[in-house]
Amino acid sequence: MVSVRVERDLCIGSGKCVLLVPETFQLDGEEIAIVVDASAATEEALERAASRCPAGAIFLNDEASHTRDRGGIDVQRSGS
Ligand code: SF4
Numbered sequence: 001m002v003s004v005r006v007e008r009d010l011c012i013g014s015g016k017c018v019l020l021v022p023e024t025f026q027l028d029g030e031e032i033a034i035v036v037d038a039s040a041a042t043e044e045a046l047e048r049a050a051s052r053c054p055a056g057a058i059f060l061n062d063e064a065s066h067t068r069d070r071g072g073i074d075v076q077r078s079g080s
Helices: 016-020 043-052
Strands: 002-006 025-027 033-035 058-062 068-070
Touching (some): 002 043, 016 043, 043 058
Antiparallel strands (some): 002 058, 025 033, 058 068
16 A cells, blocks of 8 residues: 655646646645545556656655655655
8 A cells, every 4th residue: 555645845836746647636726736535546657646746746655564755856765
């Protein structure tokens, strides 16, 4: 199970994630992306959106292992 989040401070509102995965991402009233339904998209689709976000604002986390946080520009690994 993969969770996804958007770092609001990084998002520049390009809307690319909304175009790629509209079932998961929407822009709010401030033109910042929000996650409306993470389970509506495949992991591959979420990874594609994260990799194509121009601001590196989309982060995926594998809830099964709690060891990976991938995507975005600030990739952190707390395990091996
Ligand atoms: S692709 Fe990235 S910068 Fe663009 S709206 Fe989505 S989260 Fe924000």
